[in-house]
Amino acid sequence: MAMKWAIGLMTGTVLDGNIDIAMLQTDGARIAAFGPWQLAPYPDTLRADLQATLAAARDWRFQGPEPALFASTERALSEAQSEAVAHFLDQHGFSAGDIAAIGFHGQTVLHQRPGGDGKRGQTRQLGDGALMAERLGIEVVYDFRSADMAAGGQGAPLSPIYHKAMLERIGADTGTAILNLGGVANLTWHDGERLIAFDTGPANAPVNDWIGAHTGAEMDRDGKIATSGSVDADRLAQLLDHPYLSAGYPKSLDRFDFPSSMADGLSLADGAATLTAFSAAAVARGLDLLPQRLTRLVVCGGGRRNPQLMAELAARTGVNVVPAETVGLRGDAVEAECFAFLAMRTRAGLPISFPLTTGVPAPLAGGRIALPPRLVAP
Structure with missing residues (x-):
């Protein structure tokens, strides 16, 4: 063609x-x-x-x-x-x-x-x-x-077949996957034969809604509110017990399946911190489902512009987390x-x-x- x-x-x-x-x-x-x-x-x-x-x-x-x-x-x-x-x-x-x-x-x-x-x-x-x-x-x-x-x-x-083309364009090995952080987070991995992809959990939607409900702002710009708060470890542990996270793929989510009400009862900053940590921890759970351990996540979507979310991802996944631009891709345009x-x-x-x-x-x-x-x- x-x-x-x-x-x-x-x-x-x-x-x-x-x-x-x-x-x-x-x-x-x-x-x-x-x-x-x-x-x-x-x-x-x-x-x-x-x-x-x-x-x-x-x-x-x-x-x-x-x-x-x-x-x-x-x-x-x-x-x-x-x-x-x-x-x-x-x-x-x-x-x-x-x-x-x-x-x-x-x-x-x-x-x-x-x-x-x-x-x-x-x-x-x-x-x-x-x-x-x-x-x-x-x-x-x-x-x-x-x-x-x-x-x-x-x-x-539906993005996996395009993510596969992206991985091929940058010459990625099987230790690399594409992670998109929109309202929901989705992950794509390809080993030359198998194309595996699924929604790992929420990304920006819950924290955006949390900030919107409490301040009227569109988002936690640069993760500043989450950075000023503390993660509620007990609440996070409860959220990580959600059966979706351990369910096998393929699986997908609606934008409202993980609502901002997950943080109800917490302060503005602690709620933002906890929701941000949960989005990252859900990605880590998703990586556990793949056939092999990864070494790198190439991140696209608006969430890569949130330094606190990117830091949480690196800490909770234990892999090299890099914005799409570092490998010659356009993270906002994907x-x-x-x-x-x-x-x-x-x-x-x-x-x-x-x-x-x-x-x-x-x-x-x-x-x-x-x-x-x-x-x-x-």
């Missing part, structure tokens, strides 16, 4: 008010080059709508008709992201014809993993791929998770790059989920393709 430019779009569950936009030159199997990357802020009104929609989704829990708010928020989100892409292309000197496809993840509002009783999981991402394709005149790949869950998979994480990569895989009919990543019975293709009007056959 030819190497072509694709754009990936990602908006995480931490609701930081930004759209991640990244260009990647790829054939869906290898990384040829990294293109421009930037954050595009959402309109303030859309961020408020998304917060309300997430709250409605938690009340809904896939029971009965979707909340009416979903449709209006989905359209507003799709229009905002389309506008952001148009501005991005213009700003960086590209035209629609330069782009083979856009990988449009959309906004996850609810993700429910399969039950132990054999019940299949469900997921909902807001994102109208057809509307975006019409607005931009570019092929759009979207709805990446539904096929996996319909086949009995976890629907997450999730958006991933969906550019997955878009090209979908166009090529290649699998995007695997038995040891999401739990599907066999490697499975996914994603839906929306063609712009100029490419739709009459």
Whole structure:
């Protein structure tokens, strides 16, 4: 397959008010080059709508008709992201014809993993791929998770096949894994044959919510509040008894499976310290599940910018913990790059989920393709 430019779009569950936009030159199997990357802020009104929609989704829990708010928020989100892409292309000197496809993840509002009783999981991402394709005149790949869950998979994480390409690009050995710290933490390891990945536990979401509830701020910037507090060892020990942490992979989490209420009763600083330590300790438990001991974690995602979280990771895992930039990767752009990569895989009919990543019975293709009007056959 030819190497072509694709754009990936990602908006995480931490609701930081930004759209991640990244260009990647790829054939869906290898990384040829990294293109421009930037954050595009959402309109303030859309961020408020998304917060309300997430709250409605938690009340809904896939029971009965979707909340009416979903449709209006989905359209507003799709229009905002389309506008952001148009501005991005213009700003960086590209035209629609330069782009083979856009990988449009959309906004996850609810993700429910399969039950132990054999019940299949469900997921909902807001994102109208057809509307975006019409607005931009570019092929759009979207709805990446539904096929996996319909086949009995976890629907997450979908990043492992891109993480594998990252590991190959940097020439990593089997002692290295990729760790992404978003709202949830996910880990990817590859030994040349097996591709293993799973959500280890929470990352930024609980401490962000804790800080937001107590101060109104978006996050514990630079980990300063956690640094000023003390970890409640008894509370941490209780949290580490959670059965999810010792469960085998594949496994995945919703952003709210480990809530900020885990720190209820603690002071602001001690709660932040304890939640931060728990996210790191959960990663350490995840490493214990891998077939071999690691020597290095390459960390991407917003959590790598939190010095306290990175220090906790190093202390609790006992491995070399390095930001993605130290090995020539872009830690902030990885999730958006991933969906550019997955878009090209979908166009090529290649699998995007695997038995040891999401739990599907066999490697499975996914994603839906929306063609712009100029490419739709009459």
